[in-house]
Amino acid sequence: MSITEVSHRSPWFDDVINDAIERTKRLLKLDDQYHVLFLQGGASMQFCMAPLNFLSDGRSADYINTGTWSTKAIKEAQIQNKPIKVVASSEDKNFCYIPNNISFNKDAAYVHLTSNNTIKGTQFESLPDTGQVPMVIDMSSDIMSKPLDMSNIGMIYAGAQKNIGPAGVCMVIIRQDLLDLSPDNIPTMLNYNTFANKNSMFNTPPCFAIYTIQLVIKWLEETIGGLEQMDVKNREKADLLYNFLDDSSFYRATADKGSRSLMNVTFRLPNEDLEKAFVAKAVENGMGGLKGHRSVGGCRASIYNATGLDAINDLVSLMKEFEKTSG
Numbered sequence: 089m090s091i092t093e094v095s096h097r098s099p100w101f102d103d104v105i106n107d108a109i110e111r112t113k114r115l116l117k118l119d120d121q122y123h124v125l126f127l128q129g130g131a132s133m134q135f136c137m138a139p140l141n142f143l144s145d146g147r148s149a150d151y152i153n154t155g156t157w158s159t160k161a162i163k164e165a166q167i168q169n170k171p172i173k174v175v176a177s178s179e180d181k182n183f184c185y186i187p188n189n190i191s192f193n194k195d196a197a198y199v200h201l202t203s204n205n206t207i208k209g210t211q212f213e214s215l216p217d218t219g220q221v222p223m224v225i226d227m228s229s230d231i232m233s234k235p236l237d238m239s240n241i242g243m244i245y246a247g248a249q250k251n252i253g254p255a256g257v258c259m260v261i262i263r264q265d266l267l268d269l270s271p272d273n274i275p276t277m278l279n280y281n282t283f284a285n286k287n288s289m290f291n292t293p294p295c296f297a298i299y300t301i302q303l304v305i306k307w308l309e310e311t312i313g314g315l316e317q318m319d320v321k322n323r324e325k326a327d328l329l330y331n332f333l334d335d336s337s338f339y340r341a342t343a344d345k346g347s348r349s350l351m352n353v354t355f356r357l358p359n360e361d362l363e364k365a366f367v368a369k370a371v372e373n374g375m376g377g378l379k380g381h382r383s384v385g386g387c388r389a390s391i392y393n394a395t396g397l398d399a400i401n402d403l404v405s406l407m408k409e410f411e412k413t414s415g
């Protein structure tokens with residue numbers, strides 16, 4: 089029987105899920121307070137689950153708004169009538185930067201932020217100092233792309249499909265003190281404890297997606313050599329592309345220096361017609377996916393862990409050639 093046939097209640101699948109959990113704990117240096125869970129509903133389900141589980145007793149949470157995904161997370165707390173506060177936002181400049189020097193509320197249950205803004209191409213270079221308040225972080229597009237200081241992180245969540253596996257599963261890493269905040273009177277399938285108490289197997293988990301994550305993080309650990317090494321590679325890739333963009337008068341990076349994403353490099357050409365022509369030319373040359381998100385336009389190179397330096401070199405060559413023929 090293959091992985092798609094065995095029961096999730098078999099020792100074979102136990103080995104898969106437990107290995108994925110152990111490797112995650114080693115890579116991120118998690119201590120015993122943290123539980124690694126695999127949930128369905130994508131990262132989007134977490135927008136609603138976090139406030140539902142952590143704000144049951146009327147407490148408030150602080151949210152940082154850095155783009156499309158943070159805005160959605162804020163909305164899901166607001167429609168539950170949770171008294172959250174948006175303590176910082178970069179909406180004034182179309183989300184092209186990461187706010188700093190934020191003052192947080194000491195009595196907040198958590199601070200929510202999006203560490204990498206997939207659509208706008210910005211990323212927290214370092215996490216903010218939230219004092220005693222734990223952070224809840226949407227890391228969908230930069231989980232396991234670099235080492236992480238877990239000291240003030242209460243929860244991380246990430247739809248697997250960008251950096252660690254296929255679509256269909258969301259990794260949630262949650263600390264025991266946040267699990268303890270969940271009330272009993274919420275739906276079973278929306279309660280983190282349901283999954284923490286059953287090693288993510290209260291009901292049938294997405295076995296094949298979890299198996300693929302196991303393989304990806306095995307590659308991260310054994311072939312790449314861990315998150316420090318992954319970080320070196322990711323920086324090399326992003327530097328190559330940003331340096332080219334900064335030297336160019338034809339292409340222009342859209343995110344502010346100091347806030348730029350190492351995962352999603354967003355850029356513009358002199359006009360939309362040229363952007364269209366560039367994206368088409370890229371597809372002709374075997375480079376798909378360079379069109380910016382439909383909500384912002386422009387171009388975007390998503391250069392997640394799996395993208396090699398060779399691909400960035402090819403892209404830069406193509407960009408140079410396109411400029412020569414159209415500029």
Ligand SMILES: *Cc1c(COP(=O)(O)O)cnc(C)c1O
Nearest residue numbers: 130131132157206226228229247
């Ligand atoms: C893609 C993405 C999401 C949405 O993930 P789903 O799994 O599709 O719900 C949320 N947050 C960020 C930062 C993303 O990049």
